[in-house]
Amino acid sequence: MLIKITQQSRIPLFGLDFIGVLDRGSNLIEIRPTTLCNLRCGYCYANANSGNYNNEFEVEESYLVDAFEQVARFKNIADIEAHVDPYGEALLYKDVFRLVKDLKGIKGVVKASMQSNGTLLTEDSIAKLKGAGLDQINVTINSMDPALAKKLSCRDDYNLDKLLATLNLLPERGIDVVLTPVWFFGVNDAEIEKIIVFYKGLKERFPRLNKVRLGIQNYLVYKTGRKLGKVRERDFSYFYKQLRALEKKHGTKLVLGPRDFGIHPAPVYRFTGVDAIRRNESIAVEIVSPGRQEREFIGNTDGWGVKVVNFSREYIDPAKKPVIKVPAVSFEVKGNLASVILK
Secondary structure, rough: EEEEHHHHHOOOOOOOOOOOOEEOOEEEEHHHHHHHHOOOOOOOOOOOOOOOOOEEEEEHHHHHHHHHHHHHHHHOOOOOOEEEOOOOHHHOOOOHHHHHHHHOOOOEEEEEEEEEEOOOOOHHHHHHHHHOOOOOOOOOOOOOHHHHHHHHHHHOOOOHHHHHHHHHHHHOOOOOOEEEEEOOOOHHHHHHHHHHHHHHHHHOOOOOOOOOOOOOEEOOOOOOOOOOOOOOOOOOOHHHHHHHHEEEHOOOOOOOOOHHHHEEEEOOOOOOOHHHHHOOEEEEEEEEEOOOOHHEEEEEOOOOOEEEOOOOHHHHHHOOOOOOEEEHHEEEEEEEEEEEOOO
């Protein structure tokens, strides 16, 4: 079922990892408008389009923009990057062009960027994104071999040739491109080198500093995500050692950090009641929606969203339905994300 999140739904846009606005304490603010995806990549950290979830979510554009503006005002800085990075595919969000335009118009926002798998990009959508003010798009491409690309995306109709043509078109239309392949050691080692060669060719055609960049990612296994066969997760010391070897071999910078993308620390917009919650014996959480999967719900506590898992009706206070009392020891906050785990 597709659940539409509006102001009237009482589903908060802060505190949840899969939807809304995420602030990790920098000048880059993440916006997650949808959980819908057209691929089913075998390594997806969000486990998108898996068929394992009871519900998908989509946020009303005006509600999402208002929430983002709250964070931007709080930060009160002049170099905010609004990054559309859904638990799915950004181009499946029907209001994506209006969203980019409205985000770019908010005070303090100097850059609008978007994460995409690239497969839904067309000449028309690229023109609309440029017209809306999109400055950069990060595209995940993991192989230059069509067969392996299909296998990794779990889609037989994955059109690698079309995607490569699109990647050439983006900088021509004035949108910066960041290629973001994931390195699965022992699976796409040779493909990573082919992607480096492809990147260098693009870079030669579009030599401006930020026009085309390459940000290779280390494959990580997430508890709620999908695992790619028997591929082992490698620690970052090993990952960076391999990157530096490829830097030397190909004569191009591959080890990138936040500063290379203009990202720096900034105050984090977080739940102001955290300290009080930790001192009290329990907190009141209003259950406002089913979550993505069985026995998972979305709760609202003072306008902040919490993911409530292992939920059952025994926790409901009969006098205050649908309010439940949750032991503070089960309340966890990381940045502006929150979760309640009922044992």
